[in-house]
Amino acid sequence: MAQFFEVHPDNPQPRFLRQAAQILQAGGVGAIPTDSSYALVCRLDDKAAAEALRRIRGVDDKHHLTLLCRDLSELASYARVDNKQYRLLKAATPGPFTFILEATKEVPRRLSHPSRRTIGLRVPEHKVTQELLALFGEPLLATTLIPPGESEPLNDTEQICARYDKLLQVVVDAGACAAKPTTVIDMTADEPAIVRIGGGDPASLGLQLEEG
Numbered sequence: 001m002a003q004f005f006e007v008h009p010d011n012p013q014p015r016f017l018r019q020a021a022q023i024l025q026a027g028g029v030g031a032i033p034t035d036s037s038y039a040l041v042c043r044l045d046d047k048a049a050a051e052a053l054r055r056i057r058g059v060d061d062k063h064h065l066t067l068l069c070r071d072l073s074e075l076a077s078y079a080r081v082d083n084k085q086y087r088l089l090k091a092a093t094p095g096p097f098t099f100i101l102e103a104t105k106e107v108p109r110r111l112s113h114p115s116r117r118t119i120g121l122r123v124p125e126h127k128v129t130q131e132l133l134a135l136f137g138e139p140l141l142a143t144t145l146i147p148p149g150e151s152e153p154l155n156d157t158e159q160i161c162a163r164y165d166k167l168l169q170v171v172v173d174a175g176a177c178a179a180k181p182t183t184v185i186d187m188t189a190d191e192p193a194i195v196r197i198g199g200g201d202p203a204s205l206g207l208q209l210e211e212g
Contacts, residue, residue, distance in 0.1 A: 028169030037153035058148025096199030
């Protein structure tokens, strides 16, 4: 049964977030709010937790999991970027963007894309997520909480608890999120490519979706 913590969205209670971080640190899988929707999260280097997260989400190893980072200072350990890419990342973070980047050797092979050696990375603009990441002390492995066979992310913690109470170890409730997926930008080629339009506006970064 999941531990449930109700926190204030703008001024979250540190003791609740500390308890949530401890559960995740011990190998738990949790549901937390972000600036796009609720996400499933677990510890990056916990193989069993990552496999449980994929099972709950109903995705295989070809589905990109994302690293939720507190800021870009954590970037160098997990992804290779040049100066031009870094400038675009700096302009877009924090915010509802996910970037597909070339993974470094620090990223366990089982977590990166099996054929491309890439990883998704994002810096969310949500007070609760930021505070939790600060207490956790390292990035969290994450995926949008979309039930298998459905297309819309869950945004109501009552629904999340009703459906996943026995599968999750912790749920952090900060009220409704934006309920829009992130905008996904692939940065692994010479020019950035928009993979999915979501909460982030690509035009704000000087990017346009190619016609056709």
